Amino acid sequence: MEIACVIDERLAAPARPGHLGGLGPGRADLADPVAAAEATEAMVRALESIGAAVESERSGEAFFAVGGLRGIHGGDAAGVLAVARQAVAAAGDGGAEAPARVAAGSTRLAAFVAATGWRRPLPVAVLGARLGVPEREAEELLEALRRLGIETLPALARVSPDQVADRFGRLGLRALRLARGEEAPLRPRVPHEELTARIELPEDAAGRQLDRALELLVDRLLADPRRRGRTLLGLRLGALLTGGGSWSVEQGLGRPSASPRVLRRLLLSRLEALPGPAEALRLRALGFGPAASDQLELAVRAAAPRRRRLGEAVREVRAAQGAEALLRVLPIDSASRVPERWATLTPFPEL
Amino acid sequence: MTPGLHRLYMPHPANVRADDAGVPLALDGVAVEAVREEWLVEDRWWTPRSLRRRYFELALADGRAVTVFRRGRDGRWYRQRA
Numbered sequence: 407m408e409i410a411c412v413i414d415e416r417l418a419a420p421a422r423p424g425h426l427g428g429l430g431p432g433r434a435d436l437a438d439p440v441a442a443a444e445a446t447e448a449m450v451r452a453l454e455s456i457g458a459a460v461e462s463e464r465s466g467e468a469f470f471a472v473g474g475l476r477g478i479h480g481g482d483a484a485g486v487l488a489v490a491r492q493a494v495a496a497a498g499d500g501g502a503e504a505p506a507r508v509a510a511g512s513t514r515l516a517a518f519v520a521a522t523g524w525r526r527p528l529p530v531a532v533l534g535a536r537l538g539v540p541e542r543e544a545e546e547l548l549e550a551l552r553r554l555g556i557e558t559l560p561a562l563a564r565v566s567p568d569q570v571a572d573r574f575g576r577l578g579l580r581a582l583r584l585a586r587g588e589e590a591p592l593r594p595r596v597p598h599e600e601l602t603a604r605i606e607l608p609e610d611a612a613g614r615q616l617d618r619a620l621e622l623l624v625d626r627l628l629a630d631p632r633r634r635g636r637t638l639l640g641l642r643l644g645a646l647l648t649g650g651g652s653w654s655v656e657q658g659l660g661r662p663s664a665s666p667r668v669l670r671r672l673l674l675s676r677l678e679a680l681p682g683p684a685e686a687l688r689l690r691a692l693g694f695g696p697a698a699s700d701q702l703e704l705a706v707r708a709a710a711p712r713r714r715r716l717g718e719a720v721r722e723v724r725a726a727q728g729a730e731a732l733l734r735v736l737p738i739d740s741a742s743r744v745p746e747r748w749a750t751l752t753p754f755p756e757l
Numbered sequence: 758m759t760p761g762l763h764r765l766y767m768p769h770p771a772n773v774r775a776d777d778a779g780v781p782l783a784l785d786g787v788a789v790e791a792v793r794e795e796w797l798v799e800d801r802w803w804t805p806r807s808l809r810r811r812y813f814e815l816a817l818a819d820g821r822a823v824t825v826f827r828r829g830r831d832g833r834w835y836r837q838r839a
Contacts, residue, residue, distance in 0.1 A: 735765065741799045744808065745766040745837055750762075 408472040408483055410458075410594065411517035412494055414449060414506040415467030417442040431741040442466065443642070443654060449506065450595075452497030456489050459594035464535075469514050483510050513589045513646070527558040532583050547577055561584040601691040607684055616684075620677055623689045624669045633691070637662035637669055642693035644674055645684035653681055658698070660718040664693025671726040720754055768835035771825050775834075781813055784836070788818040795817060798826075 442465045450462045456477055458470035470490075472483045479489040487508045494506045509520035515536055524532055530551050537544045550573075558560050562585040570578040583589070590719065603626040605619055620643075627633075627641075639662055644654035655676045672691075723732050732754040739747045774783040779787050794814040801807050809829030816822055825836050 463786065553805060733763070744762050744800060744810075749765045751765060 408470050408512065409486060409489060409514055409517045409744065410470050410483075410508060410510045411514065411521040412449065412468045412506055412508050413472075413518065413521045414445070414454065414466045414494075414498070415522075416505055417445050417449075419453055441652065443644075447634065448497045449494050451586040451600075452493040456493050458490065459592070461592045461594050465586055467518075469517065469592055470594065482638060486510075505561070511666055515584050515585050515589065515593075516587070524655055527560055527626050529558055530556060530562055530585075531580070532559065535742075536584055537577065537580055539577060547574060547581060550574065551581075569729060580663050599632065599694075601627065601630055601632055602688060602692075603630065604686060604688045606686050607696065614675060616680075617674060619687055620673055621666075621670055623687050624673065627689050627691065628664060628666055631662075635663040635693070637666075637695035638669070638691050638693070638696065639695050641673065642690045644688040644690070645680055646686040646688070647681070648685045650731040653684075655679065656692065660722045660725075668722070672722070673726065675726050766838050768837040771834045771836035773825055773827075773834035775827070779811065779827060781815055781834075784815065784817060784823060784825060787821075790814050790818050791816045793822070812836070 412668050432523060439510055445460060446465050446468075448458050449466075449734060450468050453460045457475055459469045459474070460468050462468040475486045475489075475591065476482060479486045487510060487534065489598055491506070491508045494508070497614050499507065507521045507523075509515035511520050518527060518536065519532060529692070530548050534541070534544050534548060537547070551557070554573075562582060565582065567582060568583045574581070584722060605623045605626070607619055608615070638654060638659060640658045642654055642656045644652060646652050657667070657672050657676055659672065720732055731752040734754045735749050736752045737749050738747070742748060761762050773781050775781050780792060780795075783789060792813055792814075793816055796812050798810045798812060799810065800809075802809075810826040811829070812824060812826040814822065814824050817819060824838065825834055827834050
């Protein structure tokens with residue numbers, strides 16, 4: 407299968423040493439995460455508009471399978487890539503100097519390498535951004551590989567899995583699989599429609615004023631006719647900060663909901679993390695569930711669904727009220743003659 | 758205490774008036790109607806942090822039943838659900 411990679415290095419974390427990432431300091435033009443997320447969303451939607459099933463798990467990056475699009479766009483991979491390039495350029499600033507690079511390869515990694523222009527033999531540093539772990543953890547692994555004289559992907563691919571597992575554990579095996587071109591299939595997202603609401607805030611809005619603004623924002627989003635009665639699966643709350651820059655946070659809902667009370671409760675706790683005064687709040691729906699009227703309870707009286715619902719409730723309450731909102735009594739020494747040794751309260755376990 | 762660990766039934770300081778023998782006469786100004794039970798707890802006497810408590814289960818004049826203890830180390834009174 408041939409996979410295409412579209413990467414906009416202005417929005418992505420640094421892909422190569424010496425390259426500035428859009429989220430890093432020094433990029434005043436696209437320095438904030440909300441702008442990067444919005445631009446990435448525009449890029450992904452542009453690709454979806456040409457029929458691509460897109461996987462995008464990092465800012466500034468998108469992958470899609472070329473195969474299914476050949477018939478639609480010219481019959482060969484080059485034709486598909488050209489159409490993708492045009493679509494992304496049109497969705498961005500529209501100029502001929504659009505910075506997104508498009509390339510194809512047999513795996514995500516191969517496509518990424520082709521798009522970002524690494525030279526062969528590929529150094530293990532290529533894996534840094536592809537391991538799906540924090541940068542520091544990835545760098546520790548890469549440094550250890552270099553110390554052992556494994557400096558390139560072909561050299562890593564020659565090491566046996568047993569040796570890698572022994573020395574580097576699960577992360578090492580993940581790196582080995584990437585080096586050998588073994589990857590999980592693409593997990594394209596379900597294309598979704600644009601549904602956002604925005605509210606301007608009065609100067610120095612804080613406390614109850616801010617809470618009230620969030621309530622209004624939620625009400626506006628739910629009242630948008632484009633929602634067509636459907637429930638929401640997740641939300642992204644963003645703020646434009648008065649001092650410049652922006653802030654955003656994503657909140658999954660656990661189960662589809664269109665209840666203003668549930669959405670407010672979840673988002674209010676997230677709003678506490680707002681790093682400074684904001685001049686505007688923005689709320690975006692991240693996917694739709696079935697219409698609220700379709701969510702009829704099935705009469706399945708078994709332990710598993712009850713346990714699942716309880717687990718969801720636990721996560722929901724914890725997300726809304728904090729880690730210690732749900733506690734349970736844990737008996738310690740019920741036979742002790744000193745009552746405070748009988749029991750403690752501990753966080754209710756995740757189910 | 759370990760973060761995230763909240764012990765239940767922790768003792769709380771109590772305002773107890775006692776007679777010369779150390780038997781409570783009043784709790785927070787409410788007279789003690791009767792001492793229903795009395796017991797001594799000694800624990801960890803083999804460590805530097807030994808524990809010695811003299812417990813009283815009291816019936817108060819307002820009808821409440823409460824448990825208090827006097828800490829051996831400093832003679833302070835505490836109330837505790839026991």
